[in-house]
Every structure is written in structure tokens, then in C-alpha cells.
Amino acid sequence: MDGFKKVKRKPRRKHLADEYDETSELYFENLCRRVDSxxxxxxDDDMQLETITKLKNALSQLGTDVNIxxxxxYGLGSVSNSKNSLYQFALIRxxxxxxxxPLFIYDPVFTEADVKLFERFNCAVLPLDDVGVRKVQESTLFFTPHAPRIITDxxxxxxxxxxxxxxxIFGDDLTKIIVNTPTRIIANSFPFINECQYFVEVIPLENKFKYSDVFNDLAFHVFVPSKLTTVDPRTWEVDTVSAKASNNQGLIESC
Structure with missing residues (x-):
């Protein structure tokens, strides 16, 4: 071979391989350090200060004695695989x-590393994908960053x-969703988002984060008790709201 010797590649060092193996301890330790950081x-991030300011504003509208x-x-995404999800988790954490x-969390895309990470941070991972079907008995903050609209509905x-x-509800600004979505889609596919526009109080956040697509178009949504009591009682008939959407959908399909 003209005096040249074939160079044998050294086997890849195990710890380098482990660094990219989501099941390895090294990968998990690095993930924890990254999340901790x-x-x-x-x-001290401006986005957290903005969130706290608007959260206080939301709570003040509900009453001075309201505690979450x-x-x-819902809809956070995989913290171990997405920077956006990591930043969103850092904020709500x-x-x-x-x-x-206490923080309860669920997304069907969570990996084993994600679940292990949340357990380390004492966050309870919800056992079932209830897609937002959750009746609450006490004041609850729902964090739904860019989650599917059906969850909010x-x-x-x-x-x-x-x-x-x-x-x-701390998620996508419902007023923007309603304005930017065709009326027939909102009314038929997300009837409760459509109906709540008449009595929900929306408190938009100014996006002060360094990356514009992580916390864009988020807002706090609250339902002030004194305003809810003035709503026509027929509005609260769940079956009526659902039936109205079904009827509208049927009319559209028959056209």
C-alpha cells in the first residue's frame, strides 16, 4: 500500500455515547443540570416578572382572598427534546x-427522561391523557402554552x-384566536371558547423573552364571579351549547 498503514479507528468512548443515550445516567445528569440552569x-428574567405582574392582576379581579x-x-411538549418546552417549563416551575x-403536568409526547426529570423536580405527572376534561373544586391555574384548542374548550x-x-387559564389569547379563526370553525369545533368570549376577562402578556416564539400571544383568562351571575342562565346549559354546534355543523355539511 505504498508504505501507508491503515489507521484503525479507536472505539468510541463509552461516556460520549452515553451523553446522547436518553436512557443513560449521564444523559439524565446533563439534562438536570441544563434544566437547573x-x-x-x-x-430574574423579564418574562417571569411580566408573568407575575399579570398574574397578580388576574387574581385581583377574582378577589383579594383567592389563592391558587x-x-x-397541558401541551408542554418534551422538555428533553425541545428548547421551547424547556423555557416554558422553567417559567411555570x-x-x-x-x-x-403544586404542579401537575401531562403531555403524551413525554419521554422516559422527561417523566424522570419531573419526578426529580417534585412535579406530579398526570397518569391519564384527559385532554383538559378536568372539573376543579378549588382555584386552579391551567398552563396551556400553544396547546391544541380542544384542550381549552x-x-x-x-x-x-x-x-x-x-x-x-394561562394560554393562547382567546380573543386573538376568535378574531383570527373563521366564525364557523370556532362556533362548531370549539363552542365553549366561542361562548365564553362574552364574559371572559383577558389579560395579555407582553412578550419580553429573548426568543419571540416561546411565549408569544399568551394571556391570563379569568371569569369574575360577579360577571358570571349576570349571564343568562340558559347559557350554562352544556347540552344546549353542544347541540348548537352540532346543528350548525349539520347545516354546513348539507350546503
Whole structure:
């Protein structure tokens, strides 16, 4: 071979392989360090300060004695595989720590590493995908960053009526969704989002984060008890709202 010797490749060092193996301890340790670092950074981040300011505003509208009993998070995505999900988790984790509120979390895309990570942070991973079908008994903050709209619609449906005052929804601005979505789609596919526009209080967040697509178009949504009591009682008939959407859909399909 003209005096050249074939160079044998050295076997890849195990720890380098482990670094990318989601089932390895090294991968998990690195993930925890990364999350710890980001969560710590959010302590003084402008986005957290903006969120706290608007959350206080939301709570003040509900009453001075309102305390959030739990945070339920849907649609977060995989923290181990998505930077956006990591930043969103860091924000809600800081809110949870600041106010000592238990955090419950679920997304069907969670990996084993994600679940293990949440357990390390004492976050309860919900055992079932209830897609927002959750009736609450105490004031609950629902964190739904860019989650499918059906989740928000299900939260509203499950608590439809005066119980909505126990729901604080921190997710995509519903006023923008309603304005930017054809009326027939909102009315037929998401009837409770459509109906709530007449009595929901929307408190938009200014997006102060360094990456514009992580917390864009988010808002707090609250349902003030004194306003709910002025709503026509027929509005609270869940079957009527659902039937109206079904009838509209039938008319559209027959055209």
C-alpha cells in the first residue's frame, strides 16, 4: 500500500455515547443540570416578572382572598427534546416555586427522561391523557402554552357555569384566536371558547423573552364571579351549547 498503514479507528468512548443515550445516567445528569440552569436564570428574567405582574392582576379581579391551589399544565411538549418546552417549563416551575403551588403536568409526547426529570423536580405527572376534561373544586391555574384548542374548550366545558370562577387559564389569547379563526370553525369545533368570549376577562402578556416564539400571544383568562351571575342562565346549559354546534355543523355539511 505504498508504505501507508491503515489507521484503525479507536472505539468510541463509552461516556460520549452515553451523553446522547436518553436512557443513560449521564444523559439524565446533563439534562438536570441544563434544566437547573435555565430555571435559575428565570428568577430574574423579564418574562417571569411580566408573568407575575399579570398574574397578580388576574387574581385581583377574582378577589383579594383567592389563592391558587394547584397548577395543571397541558401541551408542554418534551422538555428533553425541545428548547421551547424547556423555557416554558422553567417559567411555570418558577411560578410554582415562588408561590409554593403544586404542579401537575401531562403531555403524551413525554419521554422516559422527561417523566424522570419531573419526578426529580417534585412535579406530579398526570397518569391519564384527559385532554383538559378536568372539573376543579378549588382555584386552579391551567398552563396551556400553544396547546391544541380542544384542550381549552374541554377545560371550559368541564367547568361550565359559575365554577368557571375557579379556572384561571394561562394560554393562547382567546380573543386573538376568535378574531383570527373563521366564525364557523370556532362556533362548531370549539363552542365553549366561542361562548365564553362574552364574559371572559383577558389579560395579555407582553412578550419580553429573548426568543419571540416561546411565549408569544399568551394571556391570563379569568371569569369574575360577579360577571358570571349576570349571564343568562340558559347559557350554562352544556347540552344546549353542544347541540348548537352540532346543528350548525349539520347545516354546513348539507350546503
Amino acid at each position: 435555565v430555571v435559575e436564570q428565570f428568577q 391551589s394547584s397548577i395543571v399544565c 418558577q411560578i410554582s416555586l415562588r408561590y409554593e403551588i 374541554n377545560i371550559l366545558r368541564s367547568n361550565w357555569g359559575l365554577s368557571l370562577s375557579d379556572c384561571i
